[in-house]
Amino acid sequence: MKNKIIIPLDVDSEEKAISLVKELKDHVGAFKVGLELINNVGFTIFEKIKEAGAEKIFYDCKFCDIPNTVKGASVGATKNNVWMFNVHALGGFDMMKAAKEGALQTAEKLGIETPLVIAVTILTSINGETLKSIGVERDVKTEVASLAKLAKEAGLDGVVSSPQEISVIREACGKDFVIVTPGVRPKGSDIGDQKRIMTPLKAVREGSDYIVVGRPITKAENPALAADNLFNE
Numbered sequence: 333m334k335n336k337i338i339i340p341l342d343v344d345s346e347e348k349a350i351s352l353v354k355e356l357k358d359h360v361g362a363f364k365v366g367l368e369l370i371n372n373v374g375f376t377i378f379e380k381i382k383e384a385g386a387e388k389i390f391y392d393c394k395f396c397d398i399p400n401t402v403k404g405a406s407v408g409a410t411k412n413n414v415w416m417f418n419v420h421a422l423g424g425f426d427m428m429k430a431a432k433e434g435a436l437q438t439a440e441k442l443g444i445e446t447p448l449v450i451a452v453t454i455l456t457s458i459n460g461e462t463l464k465s466i467g468v469e470r471d472v473k474t475e476v477a478s479l480a481k482l483a484k485e486a487g488l489d490g491v492v493s494s495p496q497e498i499s500v501i502r503e504a505c506g507k508d509f510v511i512v513t514p515g516v517r518p519k520g521s522d523i524g525d526q527k528r529i530m531t532p533l534k535a536v537r538e539g540s541d542y543i544v545v546g547r548p549i550t551k552a553e554n555p556a557l558a559a560d561n562l563f564n565e
């Protein structure tokens with residue numbers, strides 16, 4: 333069960349990231365390197381956190397650009413030997429296909445395992461109202477299911493979504509499609525900027541393959557204890 337927990341290293345220094353990895357490595361399954369960490373510290377962070385004991389790294393790069401550019405970026409992401417990285421499904425079918433091609437070709441060339449390439453459907457900080465404000469008339473569930481189906485058709489391994497959409501994604505994409513769910517909040521914890529949330533227990537029961545839980549653990553006085561409490565739940 334602990335392998336299902338992914339901790340986002342949403343901090344602005346190498347020191348803070350390494351301290352979290354050392355404290356949490358035996359309590360969780362993987363660590364996520366996202367935009368805050370990579371833009372503050374740089375790409376050397378991958379090696380540094382591996383040395384600190386992070387075995388599985390999810391690079392939350394959220395690529396969204398024209399297919400040729402995303403393919404090139406995916407080649408670079410794969411060279412970091414990460415377990416998984418992502419793109420935005422809103423970049424479309426050709427872009428997602430190009431990302432997967434970049435990963436496959438590079439992994440083959442380097443003789444390393446191909447990273448899982450997954451697509452962010454609709455950010456968990458977005459609700460129906462926000463969707464309407466950017467001109468999307470379909471409701472969140474319909475939009476997420478449709479983007480997940482497109483990601484699968486483009487050859488991707490899974491998606492990132494809120495746990496609230498797990499059942500519609502499973503219906504559209506089947507049981508082997510990886511579903512990673514942020515927007516997870518243990519009972520009583522601060523929601524922050526997340527909008528489509530669920531408790532960890534319910535998210536796992538719904539069929540989430542991996543839950544991403546950040547601030548309730550990383551900002552806790554004792555992150556390892558907070559991770560253990562989550563695991564026990």
Ligand code: C5P
Nearest residue numbers: 340366454455456492514544545546547
């Ligand atoms: O602190 P919190 O648990 O809200 O962190 C959630 C993490 O998951 C953040 O690193 C955020 O960038 C990421 N994420 C998300 N929603 C998505 C995709 C990624 O919250 N749809």
